[in-house]
Amino acid sequence: MKRDEERRQERPPEEGRATASSDDGNAPSGPGGTPPAREPGRPPRIPLPRASVEDSGLPLPPAEPAGPGPLTLEHPVLKSLLGAWALAACSAEETAAVEEHLGDCGACADEARRLREAVGLLQRPESLDLDPGLRTRVLDGCLKRRPPHIPVPVWAASYDAETARLDALLQDFGDAEWHAPVRLRWFRGEGATSRRTTVAGVIAHLLAVDGLVALALGLDDPLAPFTTGVRPGGTDETNETDETDETNDADKTHKIHGRDGATGSGGTVDTPARRTESFWAGSHFPPTRSVRGPWREQTHALVRTVSFTGGGPGTMPVSYGGFELPLRDAMLDRAFECWVHAEDIAEAVDYPYAPPAPRHLHGMIDLAARMLPETLAARRRAGLATPSRTRHLVTAGRPGRSLRLEIEGSGGGEWLIPLDSPGAVGSADHEVAHVALDDVEFCRLAAGHVSPEEAAAGQLGDREAIRDVLFAAASLSRM
Numbered sequence: 001m002k003r004d005e006e007r008r009q010e011r012p013p014e015e016g017r018a019t020a021s022s023d024d025g026n027a028p029s030g031p032g033g034t035p036p037a038r039e040p041g042r043p044p045r046i047p048l049p050r051a052s053v054e055d056s057g058l059p060l061p062p063a064e065p066a067g068p069g070p071l072t073l074e075h076p077v078l079k080s081l082l083g084a085w086a087l088a089a090c091s092a093e094e095t096a097a098v099e100e101h102l103g104d105c106g107a108c109a110d111e112a113r114r115l116r117e118a119v120g121l122l123q124r125p126e127s128l129d130l131d132p133g134l135r136t137r138v139l140d141g142c143l144k145r146r147p148p149h150i151p152v153p154v155w156a157a158s159y160d161a162e163t164a165r166l167d168a169l170l171q172d173f174g175d176a177e178w179h180a181p182v183r184l185r186w187f188r189g190e191g192a193t194s195r196r197t198t199v200a201g202v203i204a205h206l207l208a209v210d211g212l213v214a215l216a217l218g219l220d221d222p223l224a225p226f227t228t229g230v231r232p233g234g235t236d237e238t239n240e241t242d243e244t245d246e247t248n249d250a251d252k253t254h255k256i257h258g259r260d261g262a263t264g265s266g267g268t269v270d271t272p273a274r275r276t277e278s279f280w281a282g283s284h285f286p287p288t289r290s291v292r293g294p295w296r297e298q299t300h301a302l303v304r305t306v307s308f309t310g311g312g313p314g315t316m317p318v319s320y321g322g323f324e325l326p327l328r329d330a331m332l333d334r335a336f337e338c339w340v341h342a343e344d345i346a347e348a349v350d351y352p353y354a355p356p357a358p359r360h361l362h363g364m365i366d367l368a369a370r371m372l373p374e375t376l377a378a379r380r381r382a383g384l385a386t387p388s389r390t391r392h393l394v395t396a397g398r399p400g401r402s403l404r405l406e407i408e409g410s411g412g413g414e415w416l417i418p419l420d421s422p423g424a425v426g427s428a429d430h431e432v433a434h435v436a437l438d439d440v441e442f443c444r445l446a447a448g449h450v451s452p453e454e455a456a457a458g459q460l461g462d463r464e465a466i467r468d469v470l471f472a473a474a475s476l477s478r479m
Contacts, residue, residue, distance in 0.1 A: 071097040079108055086115035136354065139168050155314050155328035156306045158335035158360035163299040166342040169351065170292055173199070178289040180348045184341075186448035187474035189384060195479055199348060200287035201280065202341050205479070207295040208275040209337070213330050214298060216318040217305050222294055223279055271321030273479045306331070329367055336364040340447040355440050361411030365439060368446045368476055369405055369415040373422040376472040385468045388420045396423030402431050403461075403469050409439030419465055433461030435469065445470070448477030 071093050073081075078101045084090050085098045102109045152160050182202050184195040197205070211222045280287070306314075306327070314328025325333060339356055346353035355361060379385040394400035401419045406412070416426025436458035437445070444450045452470035459466050 073097050073101075075101075075105070075108075078105075079111070082108060082112050082115055086112060086119050133352075135168075136352070139165065140354075152303060152307050153312075153314065153328075155363070156303060156331045158356065158363055159299075159331045159338070160303045161360060162335045162338040162342070162356060163296075163303075166338055166345075167292075167296055167299075169342060169346060169353065170203070173289065173349070175289065177349050179286075182344050182348045184344065184479055186477035186479055187451070189475075190471075192448060192451055197280075198286065199345050200289060200291050202345055203291045203295050204279050204283075204287040205276045206338060206341060207291060207298060208279040209272040210295075210298055210302065210334055211275065212270075212272070212320060213302055213318050213327070213334060216316060216327065216330070217302065219298075219301055219305065222298060223275060223282075225282070270319070274321070276479060302331075329370075332363050332367045335360065336367070336443070336447075339364075340443075340449070355443075356411075358410035361409075361439055361443070362413060365407055365411060365413070365442060366415075368442070368473065369417065371476055372405075372469060372472050373418050373424075375475055376417075376419065376468055377422045379468070379472055379475060385471070386464045393421040394418070394424035396421070398424060399427030399430050400424035401465070402426040402428070403433040403435060403465050404428070404431050405469070406434065406436040406458075407439050407442050408436060411439040417469060419468070431461075433459070433463075433465040433469075435459055435466055442473070446473050446476045448474055450474075 078098055081090060081094055081098050085095060090098060098112075102112055178198065178200045180199050182197055182199055184197060184202070184205070185192060187193070207222050215221055314326055314331070316327040317324045318327055318330035320330075335356070343353050356364070376385060380387065400421060402416045403419055405415045405417050407414070416428060416431070418424035418426050419432070437455060441450065441456055445452065445455045452467070452474050455470055457466075457470065
């Protein structure tokens with residue numbers, strides 16, 4: 001018992017235990033709820049809250065210096081910065097100074113607005129190049145809407161429009177384009193033929209053949225300086241022909257049409273082919289861009305002459321050597337050939353060229369359809385078409401076997417073509433065949449640019465009649 005009492009006396013007091021255990025944060029509070037005392041030199045586990053600077057009595061730290069104030073620039077300097085400001089190339093200080101100045105100076109504000117608009121034009125996202133089709137659309141609009149100074153007869157309007165379109169195509173041609181090779185194509189007998197020339201040679205050809213209409217109207221002949229009816233003898237490549245006997249070609253054309261030809265100087269039949277060959281052969285040099293002027297003046301003279309004469313029915317005959325056409329049909333024929341050769345030229349220089357207006361295209365198709373019966377009869381007489389199934393020709397003015405020619409498209413229509421006699425009348429009751437073609441396709445067939453076998457035609461009925469009519473349509477072509 002004595003030893004146990006000694007052990008109890010050796011134990012440390014309770015305060016010591018509390019003080020020692022206060023470090024682990026679980027010790028009880030001291031008297032009155034105050035935290036127990038900690039050993040000297042030992043940092044507290046939980047730091048005390050930091051005292052505010054304002055409560056410490058110490059002076060506040062100095063404030064950070066403010067940035068530089070707005071720039072103060074003279075008016076000439078600010079005006080010189082307007083261009084850089086419009087391009088967003090000024091510094092922040094310069095931009096602020098310029099914009100503050102613009103609120104006070106009206107002259108500089110106007111200048112800044114103009115510069116900003118100019119910058120907008122320089123930064124256009126789309127191309128500034130003109131639309132390639134713009135010129136064509138403008139010309140088409142002008143030709144359709146402009147009122148002529150002299151009223152042009154309806155039957156001469158297509159010639160006026162087509163020559164104007166071709167003249168616009170030639171407007172910007174350089175020497176390379178004028179000498180670009182062109183191959184004239186037409187149909188002869190049972191097959192196609194062609195002739196090599198240049199763009200300038202094509203315009204010379206149009207000038208020479210249009211001269212037939214000019215002669216009928218009493219105007220000067222463009223071939224006056226040359227000898228009409230001269231057989232071509234030049235060796236220039238421009239005048240080279242794939243068919244060596246051009247004279248025989250003209251004679252065959254006369255036989256097909258079955259009419260006596262008018263004679264030119266020297267007693268030679270004055271046909272479009274002979275006039276063209278005379279023009280080419282009589283020139284000292286191959287045709288150049290200089291031929292555009294005389295051709296252009298002649299087209300204007302033709303339109304002006306038929307307009308001043310009042311137009312009328314246009315029944316004055318125009319001789320083509322082997323046949324004749326009334327003036328109104330001759331003007332349609334010249335408009336048709338102008339369009340066809342304009343396409344030849346456009347193809348040679350790789351330029352798009354649109355067909356004529358629908359009303360003009362319809363007139364050209366109507367002329368070809370009206371010429372088919374006589375051409376078919378001439379081919380039959382020459383042994384190039386199937387003989388008629390009737391022993392005698394149908395009396396003029398009476399109905400006979402007919403073919404319905406249906407031309408589709410905006411310039412199309414329907415025609416009944418008499419098959420047994422050029423004087424017969426087409427009749428739906430005597431219809432034996434039906435052919436359908438596109439309007440432009442039919443015109444290219446009539447121009448000799450598409451062969452009868454390749455013509456995209458819908459066919460129904462008598463196959464021989466269809467073949468004869470398609471070949472007759474191709475035989476309408478000539479150089």
